[in-house]
Amino acid sequence: xxxxxxxxxxxxxxxxxxxxxxxxxxxxxxxxxxxxxxxxxxxxxxxxxxxxxxxxxxxxxxxxxxxxxxxxxxxxxxxxxxxxxxxxxxxxxxxxxxxxxxxxxxxxxxxxxxxxxxxxxxxxxxxxxxxxxxxxxxxxxxxxxxxxxxxxxxxxxxxxxxxxxxxxxxxxxxxxxxxxxxxxxxxxxxxxxxxxxxxxxxxxxxxxxxxxxxxxxxxxxxxxxxxxxxxxxxxxxxxxxxxxxxxxxxxxxxxxxxxxxxxxxxxxxxxxxxxxxxxxxxxxxxxxxxxxxxxxxxxxxxxxxxxxxxxxxxxxxxxxxxxxxxxxxxxxxxxxxxxxxxxxxxxxxxxxxxxxxx
Amino acid sequence: xxxxxxxxxxxxxxxxxxxxxxxxxxxxxxxxxxxxxxxxxxxxxxxxxxxxxxxxxxxxxxxxxxxxxxxxxxxxxxxxxxxxxxxxxxxxxxxxxxxxxxxxxxxxxxxxxxxxxxxxxxxxxxxxxxxxxxxxxxxxxxxxxxxxxxxxxxxxxxxxxxxxxxxxxxxxxxxxxxxxxxxxxxxxxxxxxxxxxxxxxxxxxxxxxxxxxxxxxxxxxxxxxxxxxxxxxxxxxxxxxxxxxxxxxxxxxxxxxxxxxxxxxxxxxxxxxxxxxxxxxxxxxxxxxxxxxxxxxxxxxxxxxxxxxxxxxxxxxxxxxxxxxxxxxxxxxxxxxxxxxxxxxxxxxxxxxxxxxxxxxxxxxxxxxxxxxxxxxxxxxxxxxxxxxxxxxxxxxxxxxxxxxxxxxxxxxxxxxxxxxxxxxxxxxxxxxxxxxxx
Numbered sequence: 139x140x141x142x143x144x145x146x147x148x149x150x151x152x153x154x155x156x157x158x159x160x161x162x163x164x165x166x167x168x169x170x171x172x173x174x175x176x177x178x179x180x181x182x183x184x185x186x187x188x189x190x191x192x193x194x195x196x197x198x199x200x201x202x203x204x205x206x207x208x209x210x211x212x213x214x215x216x217x218x219x220x221x222x223x224x225x226x227x228x229x230x231x232x233x234x235x236x237x238x239x240x241x242x243x244x245x246x247x248x249x250x251x252x253x254x255x256x257x258x259x260x261x262x263x264x265x266x267x268x269x270x271x272x273x274x275x276x277x278x279x280x281x282x283x284x285x286x287x288x289x290x291x292x293x294x295x296x297x298x299x300x301x302x303x304x305x306x307x308x309x310x311x312x313x314x315x316x317x318x319x320x321x322x323x324x325x326x327x328x329x330x331x332x333x334x335x336x337x338x339x340x341x342x343x344x345x346x347x348x349x350x351x352x353x354x355x356x357x358x359x360x361x362x363x364x365x366x367x368x369x370x371x372x373x374x375x376x377x378x379x380x381x382x383x384x385x386x387x388x389x390x391x392x393x394x395x396x397x398x399x400x401x402x403x404x405x406x407x408x409x410x411x412x413x414x415x416x417x418x419x420x421x422x423x424x425x426x427x428x429x430x431x432x433x434x435x436x437x438x439x440x441x442x443x444x445x446x447x448x449x450x451x452x453x454x455x456x457x458x459x460x461x462x463x464x465x466x467x468x469x470x471x472x473x474x475x476x477x478x479x480x481x482x483x484x485x486x487x488x489x490x491x492x493x494x495x496x
Numbered sequence: 497x498x499x500x501x502x503x504x505x506x507x508x509x510x511x512x513x514x515x516x517x518x519x520x521x522x523x524x525x526x527x528x529x530x531x532x533x534x535x536x537x538x539x540x541x542x543x544x545x546x547x548x549x550x551x552x553x554x555x556x557x558x559x560x561x562x563x564x565x566x567x568x569x570x571x572x573x574x575x576x577x578x579x580x581x582x583x584x585x586x587x588x589x590x591x592x593x594x595x596x597x598x599x600x601x602x603x604x605x606x607x608x609x610x611x612x613x614x615x616x617x618x619x620x621x622x623x624x625x626x627x628x629x630x631x632x633x634x635x636x637x638x639x640x641x642x643x644x645x646x647x648x649x650x651x652x653x654x655x656x657x658x659x660x661x662x663x664x665x666x667x668x669x670x671x672x673x674x675x676x677x678x679x680x681x682x683x684x685x686x687x688x689x690x691x692x693x694x695x696x697x698x699x700x701x702x703x704x705x706x707x708x709x710x711x712x713x714x715x716x717x718x719x720x721x722x723x724x725x726x727x728x729x730x731x732x733x734x735x736x737x738x739x740x741x742x743x744x745x746x747x748x749x750x751x752x753x754x755x756x757x758x759x760x761x762x763x764x765x766x767x768x769x770x771x772x773x774x775x776x777x778x779x780x781x782x783x784x785x786x787x788x789x790x791x792x793x794x795x796x797x798x799x800x801x802x803x804x805x806x807x808x809x810x811x812x813x814x815x816x817x818x819x820x821x822x823x824x825x826x827x828x829x830x831x832x833x834x835x836x837x838x839x840x841x842x843x844x845x846x847x848x849x850x851x852x853x854x855x856x857x858x859x860x861x862x863x864x865x866x867x868x869x870x871x872x873x874x875x876x877x878x879x880x881x882x883x884x885x886x887x888x889x890x891x892x893x894x895x896x897x898x899x900x901x902x903x904x905x906x907x908x909x910x911x912x913x914x915x916x917x918x919x920x921x922x923x924x925x926x927x928x929x930x931x932x933x934x935x
Contacts, residue, residue, distance in 0.1 A: 188611070189584035193577060234923070287677065287703075294923075297627070297686045297916065298679040300606055302923060314614075390576060392606040394679035396706065397576050433581055436571055451805050453531040453540055456571040460532060 141490040157335055160490075174324055179317050187316035188389070190430065195320075195327045196384045198425035201409040202334055202418065203377025208407075209416035210338055211370035212350025213263050217256075217275035218406040220282035221375040222382025223398035224252040226301070227292050229383040233304045234294055241306050245326070245383050252379025253372040255282065260371030264364055267353075279400050286395040293395075300394045303387040319388040326384060330377060335418050337373070346370055350416075412470060414479025423478040431466065435459045523560065523829060523840045524590020525550070526597050527567040528582040528604075534707045535574045535732040537762035538814055542600055543569070544803040545818020546825070548792045548810075551803070553826055555795040560830050561838040566590060572604060579604030580611070587617055592840040595829060596620055596850065598821055602680040605638075613637045617843035618850050620828075622821050623648075623756055623779055627683060631917035632851065632879040633928035639850050641824060642779050642872065642882040645680075645755075646687040646912065647904035651885040652753055652777055653691050654902055656725050667696035672718050674738060675729035677703040680757075684729060690908055708734025715741040728754040735763035736771070743770035750775070756885075760813035764890045772892040777885045780820045780869050782895050784811035787864025788819065813895065820869045827863075828853050851876055851934070870901055876931035 146161050148154045158164045182191065204218050228248035232239055239247075259278035263271050286292045286299070293299045306313040306322065313319050337343050345366045348356035357363050386393045405428055413424020439455045474481045488495070527547055530539030550565040559565055568589060570582035579599055587594045596618045599605045605625035612619045613636065620639045621629070627646045629638035643651075656671070657663040673688055675681035685701055692699040700721055702714050708730060715738075718726060726747065728738050735758045742752055750773040754763070759776025784793060789811055796802045797810060809815055832841050832849025841849075855863070855872040874881040884901035921928055 185584045185588070189581040193581075287682070298602075298683045300626075300679045302610075302920065304923070305925075390580065390607045391610045393576075394603055394606065396603065396678045399706065429577075432578075437585070440568065440570070452569045452571075453536070453805060456531040459571065 141486070141492070143490065155339075157339070171328065174328075175321070179321060182317070184316050187320045190433065192316070192320050192323050192389050194425055194429050195323045196381050196389055197406065197409065197429050198422045199327050199330060199384065200378050200381035200406050201413065201421035201425045202331060203374045203381060204406050205410045205416065205418070205421045206334060206338075206346070206377065207370050207374035209410055209414075209420070210343060210350060211346040211367065211374075213260070213367060213370060214268060214272040215275040215374070216272050216400070216403050216407065217259060217278035217282070218378050219398040219400065219402035220279045221252045221256055221378035222385060222402070223282055223286055223395060224255050224375075225249060225379030225382030226386035226393055226398070227286055227395075228252070228379070229387060230301045230303065231292065231294075241308060241387070245380055248383050249376040249379040252382070253376040256371040256375025256378075257368050260368050263367045263371065276400075279403055283395050283398065298394065300392055301386065302392045306387055313388075323384050323388045326380065330380065331418060334377070338418070342369065347416075408467070410477075412467060412477060414477030417477065417479035419482065420477050420479030423482070427470075427478065432459060432463055435462055520591050521562065521840065522564045522566045522590055523595050524586075524593065525565060525567050525825060526570065526582070526586035526589070526594050528570045528572050528579065528586060528597065529600055530572050530574045532571065533573050537760070538732065538757070539572075539574065539600060540804070541760070541762070541809060541812060541814025542818040542821065544809070545815040545820075546598065546822040547803040547818075548796050548815075549788070549819045549822025549826065551801060552792045552795045555799070556791060560826055561833055563829075563833070563838060563840055565826070572599075572601065574601050574603075576601075576603045576607050580607050583608055583611065587615055590840065592842045593617070595841060595843060595846045596825055598622065598825070599625070602626075602683070603678070606679060609635070609638055615843070616847070618847040620821070620824065620850065622817070622824065624680065628913045628916035628920060630878060630880040630913050631928075632876045633931060634917040634921045634926055635879065636929060637847060639874065639879045641850075641874065641880065642820075642870070643885055643904065644880055644909070644913075645683045646909045647880065647883045647906070648755060648777055648779075648885050649684045649687050650691065650905035650908055651902045652727060652755075653695065654905065655775075655777075655887050655899060656753065657695070658899075660724075663695060669697040669725070670721060670723040671697055671699050672721060672723040672726045673699060673701045673729060674714060674718070674726055675701065675703060676708060676731045676734055677705050680731060681729050687909065687912060688727075690912065694908070704730070704734055704738075707732060709737050711737055711741045715745040715747070718747065719745050724751065726752045728752055728758050730754065730758045730763075736767035739764065739767035739774060740770045743767075749773040753777070759888060759895070761809075761895070762812075762814065769892065771890050774890045775898070776888055776890070776895075778813065778888050778895075779882070779885060780813070780817045781867055781886065781888075781897060782811055782813045782816055786866070786868045788823065788868060789816065791864065792819065816868060820865075823863055823865055823869065824853070824855075824872070827855055827859075850874060851879075853881065876929065876934045
């Protein structure tokens, strides 16, 4: 019933090729955006803004960046957190050394710096593939953090290597409250997600997918390997760089290089594996799963002893959370190896035929 | 099935988010620590100590002047993002919100500086955190109480000087600073460099990547340098690994000097015999002989309520450190109650209590904490309050106190703190408070 498409005729190519060809999807997306931009700021409290929604959006953007590289272009990367670190530290430096620049150009420039680092560490991808490439990007992860920690210039010679994000001011408006930071993050993420969705439907995106599916065949049909692979690295790193800048400026406020450790790279990788490799929606679902589930579990376990009165040692409870979390990841991967996005796709297919499946 | 699970989950979530029915005469203090991961011994011990002290106060005195203390645990995993989430979750709990917060992680402390200042909730970073926050003019809500890393470091160099037979003997000596490669580990590099210049010793900084269970390359380098002393600035699993590696490299453990986050039972027992003779700094002493600890045993553990699952950890370094945190928190609230009345207080009011906290020898005796901790006097200018350090040595079975309270060298530390704080103030365009106008 929800997905009845009767009466929706597509009479032009433009209509057939739009992002959401089904009217219900367009409406749902519009409602979702209105909800996120208008209703959420009205109903959410500070806890939701600064502890749940903002980190979720930022990590979704990082996952989106990695998904472009790994999911669409097929290049496995373990350097996501390093690109995020470049974005965070370069934004800080742009704001510090060129205060007249403004925050949005600083974000963009920092993203471009991350893209340059991405291109540099993408070079090995021209020769090596798969796990070997993952090891090469692992080098990027360690190298970038090493540089940020060893050279005082990046943290303005702070004793502990920590950077403190400057104030965010756009057109005279100062983003101080968690709600305003959430809206800024949401705007950046929405624009970049739309750009990514369109990019993946363009010739560039198709070239990425061709390289992913079989690079020899792709080069035979005239796709230039070097250009395509490096472009994938550049775009992906740009997204991660902007995510890193938001992580520092809109979320934590003060960051040390350690915050961008390999652990974060792995978490972003798990997000796209759980969410769906090669899917924009998957990046968001995966980010929600990996960032929110531990919080839900921890709130739930706190509430459990609260409501039932059963006293469980907190150490046991904390470890149980990790066990349940790991178990759920395995469960979802067994149920649907292609990720949560595929699960949604199947549901949607069924809904479109319901109540009269063939 | 699914529906019932969901209903239970929703009910639990609702209960947690709404906080349930609140008794009005309660003061809430978050217990955001860590019970899992490589740093769990520190987190669970410290958290256990603080909670045990509060439980003891509730049982013995009925709280602080009749205001009961409540707390709620939240697992931070020693991770910045989780720490921020726990802080946000806990800051509105209780009738007046969180009174104060102990992040127990330098990284989380950094992330909370701005948030807590905006929320008017004081952050106590007891022996960790951002050193230059000791300048209370720039950091009104941040309290690196008792001693900062820099103060501790000057006391350590003094201790080495004592062992060598005088500060002038330090000239030409070689010291290695083996540090955990994080904001925490790097914090003391500049203060060591300044002292190396002042006393004429040679300092080499060697980083150990997180979590620190690989140290072969570092100890090879130490062997080549052949230093007179190694300062171990480790945390968690890095410490026993370093001691074992020192034994393997044939480096005398009597020449290894740890910071206070490297000097707990959990750091030396896994190293076995390799830890014998190792020195460490401490701002709290281990043991259960102090009257305050006796009260905890009597009112909490003997009633089967204590927070530590492993009763043998009662009185260990991390546990008594948590008790010291509890004493300071409770005394700060008591001080604030003196001004604002005997009722649950807001973070802003408790901040005044911390800033005007004064625990002298007489009060320490009343608290039953003589020898457990040093006297403390906090002011608007000085958010550190103490500054002295004792040194302890592991004899293979227990920590033995081997020095008196060694005061830090504020002539080195204070100018550095003020300079660093001024730079922060400039970057963030903060106008420092005028301390003469604070009441």
